[in-house]
Every structure is written in C-alpha cells, then in structure tokens.
Amino acid sequence: xxxxxxxxxxxxxxxxxxxxxxxxxxxxxxxxxxxxxxxxxxxxxxxxxxxxxxxxxxxxxxxxxxxxxxxxxxxxxxxxxxxxxxxxxxxxxxxxxxxxxxxxxxxxxxxxxxxxxxxxxxxxxxxxxxxxxxxxxxxxxxxxxxxxxxxxxxxxxxxxxxxxxxxxxxxxxxxxxxxxxxxxxxxxxxxxxxxxxxxxxxxxxxxxxxxxxxxxxxxxxxxxxxxxxxxxxxxxxxxxxxxxxxxxxxxxxxxxxxxxxxxxxxxxxxxxxxxxxxxxxxxxxxxxxxxxxxxxxxxxxxxxxxxxxxxxxxxxxxxxxxxxxxxxxxxxxxxxxxx
Amino acid sequence: xxxxxxxxxxxxxxxxxxxxxxxxxxxxxxxxxxxxxxxxxxxxxxxxxxxxxxxxxxxxxxxxxxxxxxxxxxxxxxxxxxxxxxxxxxxxxxxxxxxxxxxxxxxxxxxxxxxxxxxxxxxxxxxxxxxxxxxxxxxxxxxxxxxxxxxxxxxxxxxxxxxxxxxxxxxxxxxxxxxxxxxxxxxxxxxxxxxxxxxxxxxxxxxxxxxxxxxxxxxxxxxxxxxxxxxxxxxxxxxxxxxxxxxxxxxxxxxxxxxxxxxxxxxxxxxxxxxxxxxxxxxxxxxxxxxxxxxxxxxxxxxxxxxxxxxxxxxxxxxxxxxxxxxxxxxxxxxxxxx
Numbered sequence: 001x002x003x004x005x006x007x008x009x010x011x012x013x014x015x016x017x018x019x020x021x022x023x024x025x026x027x028x029x030x031x032x033x034x035x036x037x038x039x040x041x042x043x044x045x046x047x048x049x050x051x052x053x054x055x056x057x058x059x060x061x062x063x064x065x066x067x068x069x070x071x072x073x074x075x076x077x078x079x080x081x082x083x084x085x086x087x088x089x090x091x092x093x094x095x096x097x098x099x100x101x102x103x104x105x106x107x108x109x110x111x112x113x114x115x116x117x118x119x120x121x122x123x124x125x126x127x128x129x130x131x132x133x134x135x136x137x138x139x140x141x142x143x144x145x146x147x148x149x150x151x152x153x154x155x156x157x158x159x160x161x162x163x164x165x166x167x168x169x170x171x172x173x174x175x176x177x178x179x180x181x182x183x184x185x186x187x188x189x190x191x192x193x194x195x196x197x198x199x200x201x202x203x204x205x206x207x208x209x210x211x212x213x214x215x216x217x218x219x220x221x222x223x224x225x226x227x228x229x230x231x232x233x234x235x236x237x238x239x240x241x242x243x244x245x246x247x248x249x250x251x252x253x254x255x256x257x258x259x260x261x262x263x264x265x266x267x268x269x270x271x272x273x274x275x276x277x278x279x280x281x282x283x284x285x286x287x288x289x290x291x292x293x294x295x296x297x298x299x300x301x302x303x304x305x306x307x308x309x310x311x312x313x314x315x316x317x318x319x320x321x322x323x324x325x326x327x328x329x330x331x332x333x334x335x336x337x338x339x
Numbered sequence: 340x341x342x343x344x345x346x347x348x349x350x351x352x353x354x355x356x357x358x359x360x361x362x363x364x365x366x367x368x369x370x371x372x373x374x375x376x377x378x379x380x381x382x383x384x385x386x387x388x389x390x391x392x393x394x395x396x397x398x399x400x401x402x403x404x405x406x407x408x409x410x411x412x413x414x415x416x417x418x419x420x421x422x423x424x425x426x427x428x429x430x431x432x433x434x435x436x437x438x439x440x441x442x443x444x445x446x447x448x449x450x451x452x453x454x455x456x457x458x459x460x461x462x463x464x465x466x467x468x469x470x471x472x473x474x475x476x477x478x479x480x481x482x483x484x485x486x487x488x489x490x491x492x493x494x495x496x497x498x499x500x501x502x503x504x505x506x507x508x509x510x511x512x513x514x515x516x517x518x519x520x521x522x523x524x525x526x527x528x529x530x531x532x533x534x535x536x537x538x539x540x541x542x543x544x545x546x547x548x549x550x551x552x553x554x555x556x557x558x559x560x561x562x563x564x565x566x567x568x569x570x571x572x573x574x575x576x577x578x579x580x581x582x583x584x585x586x587x588x589x590x591x592x593x594x595x596x597x598x599x600x601x602x603x604x605x606x607x608x609x610x611x612x613x614x615x616x617x618x619x620x621x622x623x624x625x626x627x628x629x630x631x632x633x634x635x636x637x638x639x640x641x642x643x644x645x646x647x648x649x650x651x652x653x654x655x656x657x658x659x660x661x662x663x664x665x666x667x668x669x670x671x672x673x674x675x676x677x678x
Contacts, residue, residue, distance in 0.1 A: 093569045094593045102593030102617045104568075229443075230432045245610060254433045254441030254623070264610030271584060271606025275599065275623050278441045284593070284617035 003114025004057040004319040009047035010327070012320045017056055017111065020118035025069035028122035030081065032063040033138045035112050036310065037322050037334045038146055039172045040263060045323055048265055057319075058113030059085035060145040062138065065126075072122045080133060081126040082296065083119055084288035085109055085146050090124030100124070101285035113319055115338045127292040133300065139307025139335055140299045143177070147333065148295060148306040149288030150261050151177030151238070155185050156291075157259035157282040158234035162186030167223055168208075169248045170238030171199040173309040173333040174261060176206055178236040180304060183207025187234075191226060193219055193247070199332060202308060216243060223251040232256060237283070240264045254278035261286055310335040342453025343396040343658040348386035349666070351659045356395055356450065359457035364408035367461035369420065371402040372477045374451050375649065376661050376673045377485055378511045379602060384662055387604055396658075397452030398424035399484040401477065404465075405455065413462045419472060420465040421635065422458055423627035424448055424485050429463030439463070440624035452658055454677045466631040472639065478646025478674055479638045482516070486672065487634060487645040488627030489600050490516030490577070494524050495630075496598035496621040497573035501525030506562055507547075508587045509577030510538040512648040512672040513600060515545055517575040519643060522546025526573075530565060532558055532586070538671060541647060555582060562590040571595060576622070579603045593617035600625055649674040 003017045020029060035058055043049045062082040068075055075081065088095050088103035095103050107120045119125055133141060140148075151174050160166055166187040168179050171194035182190050183206065191210040192203040200211045212222045223232060231253030237244055240262030248258045249269075260283035274281070298304045312331035314322050322334035342356045359368060374397055382388045401421040407414055414420065427434050427442035434442050446459045458464055472480060479487075490513050499505055505521040507514050510533035521529050522545065530549040531542040539550045551561045562571060570592030576583055579601030587597045588608075599622035613620070637643045651670035653661050661673035 093567075097592065097594045099594040099617055228432075240610075242610075253436065255436045255438040260610070260614065264614050267610025269608040269610060269613075271579075271581075271599070271603030271608060274608075274620075275603050278438055278623035280619065280621040281613075282619040284614050 001115050003111060006044055006051055006055045006057050008051050010045060012045065012057065012323050014317050014319050017114060020111070020116050022067060022069045023118065024120060025071035026121050026123065027069045028065055028072060028075050028119045028126060029067040030061060030063045030117045030119055031066045032061050032112065032115060032117060032338050034062070034142050034338055035114070035316065035336045036060050036142055037113070037326055037336070039174060039326070041323070042327060043263070043265065045327060056111035056114070058111060059109050060142060061109070061112040061117050062141040062145060064132070066116065068122055075122045075126050075128060079128040081128045082141050082144050082292055083109065083126045084149065084292070086285060087120040087125040088289055089121050090289065095124065098287055098290045100287045100289035113316065113336060115316070125289065127296060129296060129300070137299055137307070139310050140305055141296070142335065143306035143309060144288070144292060144295045144299065146288060147173040147309060148177045149291050150174045150286035152181040152291050152295065153286035154178040154236035154238060154259045154261045155181035158236050158257040159280070160185040160187050160234045163188045164233040165189040165227055166191065167232040167235045167251050168192045168238060169235065169244050170262070171196060171203060172238060175236070175238035176202050176309055176332070177306050178238050179203050179208050180206035180306065182236065184304065191223065191232070196329065198311065202332070205308070216247060219247055220250040238262055240267065242267050245269070249274070249277055249279055252277070252279045256280065257282065259283055309333045313337060340454050342450060345383055345390055345394045345396050347390050349384060351384065351396065351662050353656050353658050356453060359450070359455050361406055361408045362457065363459060364410035365460050365462065366408045367404055367411060367414050367458045367465060368406040369400060369402045369456045369458055370405045371400050371451065371454060371456060371677045373401070373481050373677055374453070374655065374675045375399050375481055376452070376665055376675070378513060378665070380662070381666055382602070382604065384666060395450035395453070397450060398448050399481060400448070400451040400456055401480040401484060403471070407461055411461045414465050414467060418467040420467045421480050421483050421631055422448065422465045423488065423631070425624060426459040426464040427628055428460050429628065434463065437626055437629045439626045439628035452655065452675060454655070464628065466635060468635060468639070476638055476646070478649050479644055480635070481674065482645035482648060483627070483631060483634045483638065485627060486512040486648060487516045488630050489513050489625035491520040491630050491634065492625035493517040493575035493577060493598045493600045494520035494573070497575050497596040498619070499524040499526050499573045502527045503572040504528040504566055505530065506571040506574045506590050507531045507577060508574065508583050509601070510535060510542060511577060514575070514577035515541050515648055515671070516645050517577050518542050518547050519545035519645065521573070521575065523643065530562065530571070535668065537650065541671070544647070555586060558586055559589040577601055579606065581606050584608070588613070588616055588618055591616070591618045595619065596621065598622055648672045652676060
C-alpha cells in the first residue's frame with residue numbers, strides 16, 4: 001500500500017509502505033474510512049522534533065475492522081470503530097483511573113495516514129458503534145480520535161463548570177474544539193484568543209462569546225479587562241509554547257485552573273512564580289479513550305459536529321499539500337480521503 | 340517594646356522596636372498570647388533571601404484584641420483572635436473564591452515575634468473565639484495561624500479523598516500537620532518521608548501509616564514499591580526545593596495530584612516532563628483564613644492538637660537560640676513565650 005512518510009523537515013512523501021499485518025494476538029487491522037493531519041504532526045514536519053529515520057505518519061483514525069488477532073474478544077470484523085492515538089489495555093490501574101494515555105502497557109498508534117492500519121490492544125483501544133454510520137458523520141468520528149477528545153480533556157482538566165468564564169489560548173483544531181467542549185460543559189462565557197477570520201467564525205459557531213486578537217501581555221490585559229480584573233475560572237492552553245503557557249497562566253484567577261493539552265516545546269515554569277499565581281495546572285496526553293463513548297453519542301445524536309474543523313479535504317496521495325496548507329495556516333485541519 | 344529583628348544571615352536580635360499603633364482605621368492591635376518561628380523564617384535567616392535592611396520577624400500569632408480602628412465592625416477589644424500571615428479584606432472576588440492569600444488588598448502581617456502586633460484589615464483577617472480559650476490550647480491556636488492551615492491546604496489542594504494513598508514530602512511542622520490533615524480528610528494510607536526519629540514518632544502520632552527514609556530516586560522507588568508500581572493519589576510537597584518537588588511529582592500516579600505549599604526556592608519545572616507525567620499541580624500561599632473557623636472548632640473540641648509540633652519553648656528574649664535550634668534541626672518548631 002501507499003501512505004505518508006516523513007523523511008526530514010518539510011519532506012513528507014506519499015510512497016510505498018509495508019502492508020500492516022496482525023503482529024500480536026491482541027491486534028486489529030482497520031480499513032480507514034478517512035484519515036487526517038494533526039497539529040502535532042507539524043512539530044516534526046517543521047524540524048522541532050528531529051527525524052532520524054523515515055517515519056510513517058498519522059495517528060488519527062476511524063474505520064472498518066478487517067481482521068483481529070486470536071485473543072481479541074470485544075472487537076469483530078466488519079465493525080466501525082474509533083480509537084485513540086495511544087493504544088491502551090483499559091484494564092490497568094491507570095486506565096481504571098481514566099488515564100488510558102498513561103496505560104502501563106500503552107503503545108503509540110503510528111502510520112494512520114494510509115489506507116490500512118494496525119491497532120495494538122484492540123479490545124482496550126477501540127470503541128465500536130452499533131451500526132456503520134453514514135459517511136456524513138465520518139469527519140466528526142475521525143475528529144474524536146484525537147482533536148475532539150483532546151479539546152474535551154482540556155475543558156475537563158481545567159474544571160470547566162456551568163456558568164464558568166473560560167479562556168481558550170490557541171485557535172487550531174484543538175483550541176476550537178476546546179471551546180465547543182467548554183460550551184457543552186456549561187460555560188457561560190468563552191473567550192477565544194484568535195487573529196484569523198475563518199477561525200474566529202468557527203469559534204463563534206462552536207460557542208465562543210468573545211474573541212481576543214491581542215497576544216502576550218496585551219492579550220492578558222484584555223482578558224483582565226473582560227473579567228473585571230479577576231481573571232478566568234478556567235484557561236485551556238492548546239498550543240504548547242512558552243508564550244502561550246505564560247499567557248494562559250497569567251489569564252487565570254487565583255484558585256482557577258489551567259489545562260495544557262499541546263505537547264510543550266521548550267516550556268519551563270518557575271516554581272515561585274507559579275506559587276504566587278495560585279493557579280491549578282493539569283495537562284498531558286488526553287485520555288481520549290475515556291471520553292469516546294460519550295463523544296460518539298454526542299456526534300450520532302447530532303449534538304456536536306466536530307468534523308467542521310476540517311476545512312480542507314484532499315486525496316491521501318496529496319498528503320504533502322495537506323501538510324503545506326496547515327504549516328502555512330491556510331487550513332485549520334486537513335482531512336485525507338482514502339478511497 | 341522589644342522583639343525579634345533580622346540583621347543579616349544568622350543574625351537575629353532581640354531588641355527595641357517601635358510600639359505598634361493603629362495606622363489605618365481598619366487595623367487592630369493584638370496583645371499576643373504566644374508567638375513562634377516559622378520554617379519559612381529560615382530562608383532569610385540562612386541568607387537564601389537577601390536582607391537589605393533590619394527586618395522585624397514573625398507572622399504567626401494569636402492573642403487578645405487591645406484596640407481597633409474606627410472602621411472595624413466585627414472585632415472587639417478583649418476578644419481572643421487568630422489570623423493568617425496575610426491580611427485580607429475577605430470581601431473581594433478572590434476572597435469570596437476562598438483564596439484570601441491572593442486578596443486584591445492583601446497585606447503581609449509582619450513583626451509577630453514581639454509582645455504586640457498591628458494586624459491590618461482586622462474584620463477580614465481575624466477570627467474571634469466565643470470565649471478566651473484555656474492556656475493549654477494556645478499552642479494549637481497559634482499553630483492554626485500558619486503551619487496547621489498550610490498543612491490543611493496541602494491536603495485540600497492535593498484532593499485528598501477518603502481511602503486515598505497520600506505521600507508527604509518534608510517532615511517539618513507543615514509536613515507533619517499535612518499528615519494530620521490527610522488523616523482528618525480520610526486518607527487510608529499516609530506515607531511520610533522522614534529520616535529523623537522524633538519527627539517520625541510525631542508523624543505516626545498524627546496518622547502516618549508508613550515512613551520512608553530514602554530520598555531522591557531511591558525515595559521514589561520506595562514509594563512505587565509501597566503502591567504496587569502505581570504511585571500515590573495525592574502528594575503533599577512541604578519543602579520547596581527542586582529535589583523535593585521532583586520527588587513529589589515522580590511519586591504521583593497519572594491523574595494524581597501534587598500540592599506544594601512551601602515557597603519554592605530555585606525550583607524550575609520542565610513543561611514536557613510534567614505533561615507526560617500526567618500530574619495535577621496546585622500550590623501557593625495557603626488561604627488559612629478560609630480554614631480558620633473549621634480548624635478552630637477542631638482544636639476546641641479536642642479533635643486535633645497541632646500544637647504538638649512545638650517541641651521547644653523559649654522566652655521571647657531567647658529568640659536567637661530558637662532560630663539556631665530550628666536551623667540545626669534540633670527543634671521541629673520553636674514557640675516563644677511573650678509574658
């Protein structure tokens with residue numbers, strides 16, 4: 001088969017890759033309904049993470065089960081499934097506590113920008129739907145695999161409560177879906193920091209009540225003005241840079257919460273500064289698996305439509321253009337057609 | 340009057356100081372029943388915080404109200420009161436949210452190692468008892484002013500729940516009282532990291548179920564062994580150094596909580612490391628004022644006896660020896676007799 005392989009900075013190729021097979025008896029093979037490019041794929045694409053060997057790309061997926069290993073019990077051939085970017089057994093103490101992305105046996109899912117994918121620990125990782133859903137909802141199902149679950153985790157980890165004032169730092173797909181999640185959790189005011197027209201529009205559609213275009217200290221000043229000098233109850237940091245993290249922490253009221261869900265790159269926090277800001281901090285790889293059953297329901301009953309973050313759809317063969325469009329911020333998120 | 344003044348590293352003197360007076364109409368003047376030395380006083384004493392001018396020392400206090408300013412409404416002459424080390428109006432949004440140590444009008448209380456003390460914002464800061472309590476409970480009342488309230492905040496901020504496994508890093512007065520607080524909040528297992536006999540004994544008396552003498556990586560290994568490789572639900576960091584903070588973070592299970600209540604000195608946290616550890620982090624100056632009514636009740640009805648952390652009592656005139664004993668870890672905490 002052919003799929004996406006990263007060879008070096010800004011060098012993604014659509015080329016021959018080994019056909020995935022059942023390796024462990026707990027594996028499943030999935031025929032993907034669609035796949036996509038993640039904001040986090042841009043870190044190695046831009047050279048921030050070194051690429052030492054050609055790397056099959058992609059970790060977001062949904063599709064039809066083609067085959068399962070002999071120890072797989074709950075997943076069957078022909079089912080439509082969604083899974084997380086980390087495979088998890090869903091039975092260890094960390095999984096039971098709801099942190100499947102820290103599963104004691106977790107494994108990354110890699111190579112999803114392709115027609116077919118091997119998913120380890122299928123029973124613990126994949127969530128099947130009762131029926132194969134209509135093609136219309138495939139984009140939203142695909143979004144659940146990472147960005148929607150990550151946005152939801154941001155809102156959950158920042159303790160968003162009914163009536164809360166929420167700030168979202170970052171207007172990428174995760175930030176926009178974090179706003180949608182805050183809305184679902186009952187936030188009264190959702191301030192999204194964005195300076196891009198198309199993203200501002202989608203943010204408002206997802207529930208944003210205010211948009212702040214200023215950044216850094218000016219951005220913090222603006223948040224303080226909008227909250228009568230108090231700061232926000234919950235701030236969802238969806239970028240992962242030093243500037244975005246400090247903007248998030250500085251926008252939070254004492255006793256309020258910051259969640260950070262983008263892998264931090266070069267972020268360092270001063271203990272004494274954090275201490276006197278009196279801010280709760282929680283983040284990490286989103287335990288998407290925990291949220292999947294609820295989020296699948298919300299998609300299937302039409303409550304949420306996270307697939308709207310895909311504003312560019314290309315054939316898988318054009319994956320390189322998909323990366324370029326996101327790198328240049330011409331696209332929020334690129335979906336790749338497999339068939 | 341005479342009181343404690345820090346002139347430089349390890350140079351505390353008992354000497355003449357200006358008599359405190361009502362400066363603002365919201366002030367109260369307190370005649371102290373007793374005062375004491377805080378672990379945090381050792382930072383400037385040891386030269387970690389620069390001393391640029393002679394500094395009146397002490398911020399823990401309880402005693403009898405001698406006088407109040409003309410705008411004070413709820414506090415009256417003759418009442419026995421306890422207050423926090425930060426004065427707060429208890430009416431601003433941060434106070435209403437329970438974070439009085441981040442009050443929009445907060446002021447430090449300084450100079451409590453003396454017979455008399457000016458307390459700003461008396462109505463918001465001081466909590467009176469119905470009657471003047473017996474001298475026997477004065478040590479415990481004094482402990483509420485900082486160390487007991489700080490230990491309680493550690494347990495609260497680390498989300499200690501009934502049945503939880505808790506680790507306490509630090510066997511100073513705050514660490515020991517954090518163990519007592521975890522016990523009150525229903526923790527099933529309380530592991531205190533300590534290598535000092537007398538502190539271990541008091542830790543067990545306060546509720547510790549296990550003592551770990553190892554530190555650093557070995558200490559973390561030991562915690563992992565004691566928790567079947569999972570880590571603790573809640574870790575209470577009561578020291579404030581890089582080593583203690585990393586020990587705390589590394590001992591916590593994914594999804595678990597670290598509270599840090601000692602002012603961090605030279606602590607720096609790597610964002611990516613924290614991200615993949617999946618740990619909740621919350622700390623800051625303990626909002627003692629929020630807890631005072633509940634803690635006063637627990638002392639007066641005999642449920643807790645935090646005054647036991649005072650294992651050395653000296654006359655105020657011997658304050659310099661009190662500092663030395665704590666600096667050399669001969670004493671956990673020194674109480675100073677005023678009369």
